[in-house]
Amino acid sequence: MAKTSQAAGLHRASLAKLHELDAALELMYYGWRGMTLEADAYLAKQGLSRPHHRILYVVARRPDISIGSLVEVLGISKQALNRPLNLLLERKLLTSKRSPEQHRSKLLRLTEAGRRIEQRASDHERQVLRAAFDRVGASGAAGWMGVMEAIADNS
């Protein structure tokens, strides 16, 4: 089964380039994969996956966020949020309490264990970025940020 490749389409495929920008297009694909690969492997070892990480990531940066706001930030339905969120609560990676005022909304926070997992998973991603930035220097990094901002703001 493994003739020229190692595993899972990870090898930047040797495809003919039909357009000038095909290389860039493929780089976005493999870049996304490259950044998330190790983090996903780490999360899988913890019995978690990317949706759980996204929740942990957001709650880490918005302590006391409500469920409704979390749904908005993540861009998924509350039903889709429900299962991964409950798993994180059961595993005590998150806590939810109602505040004295605003008693209607629940406030989510990371526990220490949750913070640790969020940090390690995100660190895998940040280390990949760090290594790449180091390799190209500050000007290259600035160029990267500029391009990515332009693409992201494309909405």
Added chain:
Amino acid sequence: MAKTSQAAGLHRASLAKLHELDAALELMYYGWRGMTLEADAYLAKQGLSRPHHRILYVVARRPDISIGSLVEVLGISKQALNRPLNLLLERKLLTSKRSPEQHRSKLLRLTEAGRRIEQRASDHERQVLRAAFDRVGASGAAGWMGVMEAIADNS
């Protein structure tokens, strides 16, 4: 339901930055989304989705590719490939024939209709990249390529 946001987590969330590289990390996420958003919408109108586009993209750049090689390049199982591939054959966006020699492998090719859809979908993605590159100039684009290559080669 829509209070401060428009749709689906598309608004680059205002999250506190816990690390220097958090901004870059989020840019990768929103950049990926930004590049694929319009292409996905176009594909959905055609009753297709990203897996179908990936198949069309690869076959366009490797005419006469075999199913086994396609499985390798895409990094999915042949069973996972089976359904989207059959849909593309049924819709006559792809053809498969056995060659006179190498009679065991099937050779995949795009039809004209398939080529048209592949081009339009990929064009949506390339136009987003083009606009971003134009906005930052050649040096920024070069920096972007350098960083993305470093990340992609992270394997």
Added chain:
DNA sequence: GCCTCATGTCAACTATGTTGACTTGAGATT
């Protein structure tokens, strides 16, 4: 006491992927 609204939950569905087990059929080997 009622209305609103955030939250929680249940069910049914779609899509995309996995593994495992098997059949089919062409080519090569003996």
Added chain:
DNA sequence: AATCTCAAGTCAACATAGTTGACATGAGGC
């Protein structure tokens, strides 16, 4: 010619990640 190998095709069961729709609960505001 009989047999073996291997690409391809297919079926079943399952996991994950999402959707929509419907409805229950419970706190706060009026």
